Amino acid sequence: MVIQITTTSEVPIYLQIRNQIVIGIGTGELTVGQSLPTVRQMASDIGINMMTVNKAYNILKNEGYIEIDRRHGAKVSQTPNGRKEFVPKMEYDLKLLITESALNGVSKQEFIELCNRLYDEIKVENDKEEIL
């Protein structure tokens, strides 16, 4: 998986890494159990500081997206931390995003269609979302 960094972006580098890995997991580009590059490797690939990659990995670990094995490096985990902590933050973010969309002239229909399209791009490993 190739990580693309924009150093001039408003989004801090460690978050760009974190976000791209999450999207990679979602789209199936990264599969459960797959190994991620070592901190050292990715840092040198991208040309950034090791601490920055380390920070991204730690966040992903805390969120449950990856597991870090001291001997074998980081691997994609099977079980993100679950919806309970996630949903409230998601609802707030979504509310803001939808308000901005509406005020900027994006119609409800247009928005829902976009959601449908984006959701269909997701390839989820487990069928957890059917059960809950």
Add this chain to the structure above:
Amino acid sequence: MVIQITTTSEVPIYLQIRNQIVIGIGTGELTVGQSLPTVRQMASDIGINMMTVNKAYNILKNEGYIEIDRRHGAKVSQTPNGRKEFVPKMEYDLKLLITESALNGVSKQEFIELCNRLYDEIKVENDKEEIL
């Protein structure tokens, strides 16, 4: 309109103010032409510095959500800056949000329903979004 600030949040205060005003406009709590509190007023109400409020107002002005009237302070504007610059950022944010939702067990149906509900809470003054 009451602004609620969480000083311990990760979101900077000026952004919390900005976000709440945007949502206020979207939900109709703030109507077009309505005056916002003066910088000094809001700062003393919330118990923060003038400059922090000023920064939030300036961002809102640049985004086109409000206009600053030299005589009577700020008021809600009729025309945000438009969708062209907004949509790409929105698509990126939404893609990330949807990926996270899917991975955290939020089903597509559930997500779409939430979008529908949130969109219906919006009270847009003009019908611009129908036209475009």
Add this chain to the structure above:
Amino acid sequence: MVIQITTTSEVPIYLQIRNQIVIGIGTGELTVGQSLPTVRQMASDIGINMMTVNKAYNILKNEGYIEIDRRHGAKVSQTPNGRKEFVPKMEYDLKLLITESALNGVSKQEFIELCNRLYDEIKVENDKEEIL
């Protein structure tokens, strides 16, 4: 002559008034010797403070565009203060404007044509500019 004020503009009201009167003189809408409305009159017409109009008139007087007669109010003057003080400021403003234009993709040809068009809209009373 109708003065149009935008209270939410970045340009202060007194400058908007000053600018519109200068343009009025240039386009011939205001002719030499013509009376301007009294400060009181214009202030009530536009719905602004008398002090603001007064400030605009004083600037115009100092620049030589108008003369203020205590008995008969303000009249368009025949002789602006002349080029000596004006040209350096003009060159600086023009340099900035041209730089911004070039950087924003306005070609030299396009700019010159615009200048030609705008210059032709000017109806100068005296033929001073031919002599100098």
Add this chain to the structure above:
Amino acid sequence: MVIQITTTSEVPIYLQIRNQIVIGIGTGELTVGQSLPTVRQMASDIGINMMTVNKAYNILKNEGYIEIDRRHGAKVSQTPNGRKEFVPKMEYDLKLLITESALNGVSKQEFIELCNRLYDEIKVENDKEEIL
């Protein structure tokens, strides 16, 4: 690049900085990709407050003239935000400037020649203005 500040000028310091950098980019004294001094550096060089420099940089960033790199400070950007928002403001400024020039005895020919000269001083990196 040396920034010259006139603290007694009517033009606020942050605007003086902004203008000089824009002109620096236009004349080629600052080339695309070139690093600008850090906020702290320029502030101490000029002998003003960090926040004032910061404000200038933020405006330049919003206008698209520079990008702020989280690692090494600000650098000159390749792409200003484009002409669409710029042209109307430019036409207004130019109209006022031309009117004043004509009234102060600057002939059309003289003005056009000045424009030609100033335009030729611009060294634009890309040939965007030819294409548009």
Add this chain to the structure above:
DNA sequence: GTGGTCTAGACCACG
């Protein structure tokens, strides 16, 4: 009284 500008100095996030 309003917002605009500027200062001096502090703490934090980022890399």
Add this chain to the structure above:
DNA sequence: GTGGTCTAGACCACC
């Protein structure tokens, strides 16, 4: 060490 954020307080331009 970089920029980002926030504070407290000052002076000025505008209306």
